[in-house]
Amino acid sequence: MKRVSLLMVIVFVAVIVLTACGGAKFTCADPKGCVDIAPKDPVRIAYAFVVSGGDASLGTDTKRGSEIAVDEKKEILGHAIELVGEDELCAAEGGQTAATKLAADPKLLAVIGTNCSSAARAAIPILCGAGIAMVSPSNTAPDLTDEARPPEYWCYLRTAHNDNVQGAKMAEYAYEKGFRKAATIHDGSLYADKLQQVFAATFVQLGGTITAREAVGPQDTDMKPMLTRVAATGPEFIYYPIFIQAGGHITKQAKEVTGLENVQLAGADGIFSPDFLRAAGDAVVGFNWSSPDFSAFGAGYGDFLAKHEAKYGEKTLAPFHAHSYDATMMIFAAIEKVAVKDADGTLHIGRQALVDALFATKDFQGLTGTLTCTATGDCADPKIAVYVGQSADPDTWNPGADADSNPMKIWP
Amino acid sequence: MLRRLLRRVSGTTVFMWLIGIAMLVVVVWGVYATLSSGRYKASDWIDLTVYGIAQGSVYALIALGYTLVYGILRMINFAHSEVFMSGPFIGYFVAMALSQSGFFNRQPFVSLIIVLLVAMTVSTTIAVLLERIAYRPLRRAPRLVPLITAIGASYFLQYTFLGLFGSGIKGYPEVAQLKGYWPFPGTSSGILRTQAVVIVSAFVMLAILYVFVQRTKTGKAMQAVSEDKDAAALMGIDVDRIIVITFVVGGALAGAAGVLYALLFKQVKFDMGFLPGIKAFTAAVLGGIGNVNGAMLGSLFLGISESLFPNLVLDGLGLPAPYQLKDALAFIMLVAVLIFRPTGILGERLAVKKA
Structure with a gap:
């Protein structure tokens, strides 16, 4: 017993010393804090989609869009990409639970989601409170990106068209x-x-x-x-x-x-x-x-469909897979833009800087068209x-x- | 005379009567306003009533399951809505198999009877298993215990079907011969063929049940057990057997109701039992729970009022989109009836021992 606690103290001290060494080269000036990713660690993003219940086809469809984007991108600045996820249940309660769980992860950079506007309304204040960027591929309710939206929606954008x-x-x-x-x-x-x-x-x-x-x-x-x-x-x-x-x-x-x-x-x-x-x-x-x-989708859409069919053995299930792919790619581009890389490969990403970079997205060539984000987070190039x-x-x-x-x- | 009456009438009673009278005034006013506006033709009202009867007769078959079990065990079998769902759900796979082999199109009525028999068998089996596994061991337990078990069993069954067959909607094959209308002679309106079939088969089954309960020896034994279990046992009636038979009858009716429901609405889903179950339970209470005739009457009343009242009453009151208030209206009806008749339309006054 005594030996175990001694070992733990040694490990603890070692961790503190190592972190201190890392921090010496980079000081975080971001008002919302920074995420540090050690050389061997993956860059972590998450989805919050409805993957169970009666509307599961919508969530599965968008989840596959994100997975294909991760497959294609493979790595960001030498780091692997890890996609984790929560079920938002297409309801306010589900959005709240999923967001609370995701917000508890200190290494999480961004969330792709939600599917349902009602879930989004509960999830946005929680994720924004934790400084996590959020891009939805399928929320279409107008008030989420309205001029008069509350200030705690500052971290929220969408690639879905506005209703x-x-x-x-x-x-x-x-x-x-x-x-x-x-x-x-x-x-x-x-x-x-x-x-x-x-x-x-x-x-x-x-x-x-x-x-x-x-x-x-x-x-x-x-x-x-x-x-x-x-x-x-x-x-x-x-x-x-x-x-x-x-x-x-x-x-x-x-x-x-x-x-x-x-x-x-x-x-x-x-x-x-x-x-x-x-x-x-x-x-x-x-x-x-x-x-x-x-x-009217971009030229890459045919390739995307071929990859989708090869990977999942069936056709797309709902209309928002391409929006999800674009949302994921947009997040990757923003991370690459703001990440500071140390000599040993450690990444430092400011949370506020990441959200700002997402809002600054301009003429981004996605599958659904050319995306440019407005000041209230509408990024879609709506072709209906x-x-x-x-x-x-x-x-x-x-x-x-x-x-x-x-x-x-x-x-x- | 007057003094005796005054002594019997308390403040609460007067208050309840005032609420009741206020409701009546609103209803009469709404009906008058709608009818005098002349927006709807006579044939519209006939159509709405027919829709209501079709829906109500499906409710009646489910409501009987609640009321029979309540009459005998004094418990609400909340898992009955899943008994109702399981029959047509398994029946769907049979119907699809028949449809793919082409038999369904060649012999639609034989196929429907096969599907009906399968559904009734499945529902009956589940009802009997419920009784055996979930209720019988708890028969001597306090009254809230089987109620909680019933709710648990309901969720267990619902999520078992979700896990086994997925959450998607399953569409029943349509019967070509049952598409379209049979016109009423001499009028411009008619009756949808599916609705005619549903109404006729529901009434035939209700009649068979009525004869079974009133005329046969087993039916009389059921009545005896419902009246007093111990006395019935002393008279040589096997109470356990009668209880199982009650679940068999309730399950078979629920299975049949499920197929008729699938015939009307053409889709099944793992949670399809919930809302019709609640409505049928409401109807059973409306008619007087424990009373077979009351359940039938209450169901038809509920079905017709759901289909007719939003248009008849709420339209005249100038409410926009009245049909979203359909469910609220159904439960207001329940409250209104219970104010005037606390035991339901045909309910008996319960002796102390039963209550």
Whole structure:
């Protein structure tokens, strides 16, 4: 026993002496502190995605985007890259737990995440409090990067498009195709509510009328009474930017309600997934989605898809893998920009400096386009397209602009 | 006379009655405003009622499972919602196998009966295992103990299905012959074929159950055990056997309800039992828990009010997007009924021994 404690004292002293030696060459002047990475240690970043539960396809898709970026980059300034992760559960509680756990890691430089805006709202203050940079590949709620966002959001950026863009594009499309009377349905989630607000505002501005604005619960199954109500207002177009379960029920049941048989149905990127084909069945043929425009993506996107298929043996599961890849690459570029390297290979990275470098990202060539970050953290180069469903078989899922893709891009 | 009445009426009773009357006034006002606005055609109201009956008859089949078990064991079987989920979930794999072999399209009704039988068998097995493993060892324990076990069993089953089959939505194959409407003669409205099938099969099963409980020897034994377990045992009734039979009947009905539910909504998921389970339980309480007829009545009432009331009442009150308040409305109904009839619509007054 005594010998063990003696050994521990020796090790402890040795560690202190070594750290002191290292610190002698570099003094950290960063207001948020610095992360020091010893010569053999890896550079550690983390993801916070929803990798379990009903929305796991969204989280798995983005996680794979980050993993491919790590595979490609291999190392930063001679250090290996370590990607760790937490599950954010697509909920505020999950975001809070994941962020608290990640914030406790003193060597963690940056987090890629979250997937869901509600989780982000809980996670951002915690990660920013610890000085950890955060880049989300799929949060689309407008208020996260609004001019009036609270100061404790200072460390947060995103490569996902802002819903202000997506809702407006769908309204433009609907108006251009000759629809003049539209109805919207949301499920009480922040994402759906904002999207339908932006859609309705733009549609009215263009000269259309909104006949009904309804809401359902995300767990509801019987949508026919609500749809009967919508049908009584005589819409030509129904926009419901909600999630897979409720979205599937509405899509199926709308075809069974008198007066809605021939109305154009449309949703957003939250249901742009093969799982939605399973949930909605045959009614998905002719359905319209707004989602990132994959055909306008950078030249590297084809390579990315090939690597994805080789590594995971299947096609991409949701629309945000490329955004996740870009977020990860953007973080790597920023680390390289601010890291100070000692002669023995030790890296020193200032936390504030890293966030500043991320905000300074300009003309960054990513898969999703040319990224330039605004002062409030919007980095996306938003290219939104409208797609149409061609077949209800989930195995045919292959979004693109070709005639045999499903869903097929039809606008712009 | 008046004095005796006054002595019986306490301040709380008056307060409760005032709340009840205020609710009634709001409802009547809302209905009047909606109907006088003339936004909806008569056929819309017929459609809404039919949707409500279809939903309510599925609730009824589940609610019977709650009410039968409560009638006999005086416990709430919270795992019943998972009994309801497991049947159609396993039935889905059978349906997919039949669908891939082409048999489903050639013989849709034979296939549906096969799926129904499989689902009923699975649900029954799970209900019986629940009774044997989770409830019987605790029958003499304090009343809260089996309640907690039931909640635990519910989560155990739910997450077992999640672990085995994943969290994704599974879509049931559709029956081509059941697509579209059967029109009502002489009107512009009609009934969806799936809904007609669901309503008819649910009512047939309810009728069979009614005859079983009221007319057969086993049914009468069930009533006797529900009345007084010890006296029934003294009369030579095997109480354990009757309890197992109760779980068998409840499980089979839940399995059938699950397939009808899948026929209506065409998708199954590991957590699909939760909400219908809670609703059916509400319906059972609404009708008077422990009472078979009450459960059927309460379920139809709940189904119809869920589908009809947001439009009929809330629309007239000028509330936007009333259907998101559907669940809140269902539970307000429950409160309103319990204010006037604390034992439910058809509930019996419980003797001290049972309560």
